[in-house]
Amino acid sequence: MLTHEQEKLINATAPVVAEHLNAITQRFYPLMFTRYPEVKPLFNEVHQQSGGQPRALANAVLAYVQLRSNPAQARATLDVVVSKHVSLGILPEQYPIVGECLLAAIGEVLGEAVTPEIADAWGALYNELAALLIDLEDQRYREFEQRPGGWRGTRRFKIASTHQESALIRSFILEPEDGGRVADHEPGQYIGVRLTINGELVYRHYSLSDTPNGQSYRISIKREEQGQVSRHFHDVFQPGDTLELLPPAGDLTLIEGNEPLLLASGGVGQTPLLPMARHALSLGRQVTYLHAALDADHQAFKGELEALKSEYPQRLKAVRIHERGNEAEHIGRIDHSLLAHYLPDLKARCYFVGPQGFMTAINSALSELGVDENRRHFEHFGPSRPLDAA
Numbered sequence: 001m002l003t004h005e006q007e008k009l010i011n012a013t014a015p016v017v018a019e020h021l022n023a024i025t026q027r028f029y030p031l032m033f034t035r036y037p038e039v040k041p042l043f044n045e046v047h048q049q050s051g052g053q054p055r056a057l058a059n060a061v062l063a064y065v066q067l068r069s070n071p072a073q074a075r076a077t078l079d080v081v082v083s084k085h086v087s088l089g090i091l092p093e094q095y096p097i098v099g100e101c102l103l104a105a106i107g108e109v110l111g112e113a114v115t116p117e118i119a120d121a122w123g124a125l126y127n128e129l130a131a132l133l134i135d136l137e138d139q140r141y142r143e144f145e146q147r148p149g150g151w152r153g154t155r156r157f158k159i160a161s162t163h164q165e166s167a168l169i170r171s172f173i174l175e176p177e178d179g180g181r182v183a184d185h186e187p188g189q190y191i192g193v194r195l196t197i198n199g200e201l202v203y204r205h206y207s208l209s210d211t212p213n214g215q216s217y218r219i220s221i222k223r224e225e226q227g228q229v230s231r232h233f234h235d236v237f238q239p240g241d242t243l244e245l246l247p248p249a250g251d252l253t254l255i256e257g258n259e260p261l262l263l264a265s266g267g268v269g270q271t272p273l274l275p276m277a278r279h280a281l282s283l284g285r286q287v288t289y290l291h292a293a294l295d296a297d298h299q300a301f302k303g304e305l306e307a308l309k310s311e312y313p314q315r316l317k318a319v320r321i322h323e324r325g326n327e328a329e330h331i332g333r334i335d336h337s338l339l340a341h342y343l344p345d346l347k348a349r350c351y352f353v354g355p356q357g358f359m360t361a362i363n364s365a366l367s368e369l370g371v372d373e374n375r376r377h378f379e380h381f382g383p384s385r386p387l388d389a390a
Contacts, residue, residue, distance in 0.1 A: 002121065003124075005117075006121035018062055018065075023109050024110075028102050031105055035101060036097050041200065064125075082140060084249070086249040087248075090137060092134045095133070103119060103122060149180060151247070153246075154244035156176070156242055159173070159240065160174065161173045165300035166299060171221075172221065173217075175216045187208075187254065187272075188272045188351075190207045191246065192204075192205045193205065193229075195232070197228060206221055209272070220301075254276055257349070259285075260347075260349075261280055261287045261348060262339075262344060264334055264339075266353075266359075269358070273289070277316070281315055288319070289317065290339075292334050292358070293323075295323065296325050299320060321333065336365040343366075343369060346370050352377075356380075359378050359380075
């Protein structure tokens with residue numbers, strides 16, 4: 001627990017640290033990977049190069065400094081971080097590594113301005129944050145482990161079958177190698193994947209693209225030309241091959257209620273929203289489902305959507321939006337006028353997932369249409385950042 005003097009030092013130096021936080025986090029990761037190369041597989045190299053991962057760390061630290069006086073709000077704000085950590089199997093013993101390297105980076109960037117007293121204060125702040133995250137993550141691990149078919153750590157699964165959903169998206173049905181039950185997940189969640197490629201351990205997380213069935217999980221992966229792991233799934237993995245899974249995580253799940261739903265996705269952003277639509281329809285809710293794709297060849301899950309429309313003709317309105325071709329209800333993009341036309345009402349719960357620009361545009365349009373912020377829900381596939389970020 002921070003002393004009163006440390007509290008004063010944190011408050012006094014927070015603006016300076018905030019001003020240089022991007023530089024600190026940019027220095028932090030190379031420093032950590034040099035000192036502790038064993039943790040590098042936990043971080044997606046693409047997100048390192050784009051700056052997404054450093055920005056996410058900077059935002060998390062700043063958010064905690066600003067919210068620590070309100071523990072309940074701090075916990076809620078850190079839920080996204082906790083979910084990502086659970087999907088990677090982060091352990092308590094890894095936190096001192098991060099703390100050591102983060103403080104070293106602060107010292108390198110700010111130089112002599114960081115007195116021993118200031119260093120101790122920020123070290124105490126980090127230890128407080130780490131203790132909170134460890135506690136929240138342990139709660140998640142224990143809760144999932146206690147479910148029927150749950151586990152802690154990793155569990156080996158085999159690829160039972162695959163199915164090409166579109167020109168770029170392929171689904172993989174994963175069944176436990178031990179033949180046991182599979183714990184349920186919340187529609188909309190993702191799952192952590194650990195595998196070895198060319199002798200190198202790598203971690204990723206992918207949305208669970210189907211509702212729970214107690215026997216298997218389904219992930220649906222877009223082949224990215226520069227994506228090491230996605231290319232391995234598409235080009236190398238065959239039925240019968242194995243990989244390890246970590247517990248499901250993620251907070252983009254259906255909020256209870258009876259309001260109508262607007263679900264809008266772009267490209268592979270459909271993967272968390274399709275099971276949410278199926279789940280909502282089974283509960284008797286009205287669903288407007290907008291999906292944007294490049295063209296008919298890139299439209300995934302056509303058969304599943306048609307089956308849902310046949311099963312729930314009075315409750316599901318599914319609309320395709322393609323940028324080209326003539327096999328969709330609309331040609332173009334999901335924009336303000338299209339949302340205005342299909343938005344059920346201002347009390348609708350709106351969920352949207354896709355590329356950053358796609359989500360930024362939808363969030364802005366829904367705001368202009370009068371949908372309250374607490375009814376607009378979204379999730380990043382990579383590190384989180386504000387939707388109005390460039």
